[in-house]
Amino acid sequence: xxxxxxxxxxxxxxxxxxxxxxxxxxxxxxxxxxxxxxxxxxxxxxxxxxxxxxxxxxxxxxxxxxxxxxxxxx
Numbered sequence: 614x615x616x617x618x619x620x621x622x623x624x625x626x627x628x629x630x631x632x633x634x635x636x637x638x639x640x641x642x643x644x645x646x647x648x649x650x651x652x653x654x655x656x657x658x659x660x661x662x663x664x665x666x667x668x669x670x671x672x673x674x675x676x677x678x679x680x681x682x683x684x685x686x687x
Contacts, residue, residue, distance in 0.1 A: 621627045633639040663671065 621630060630639070666674070
């Protein structure tokens, strides 16, 4: 997986985490095998779903998504 673990936004916390990793007190988080597999499957699944849908179905799904994004709060 290409995503790196999030680092703290606060500079002091970031510096401490870097020192902890450098001194061996804490190790960097690594992805588990199940996380890698699920990410790989998700990337394949989206393409397969898009291939299986008709242009009209894709248009309907896109319209619903656009309406949800632009829906005004009541």
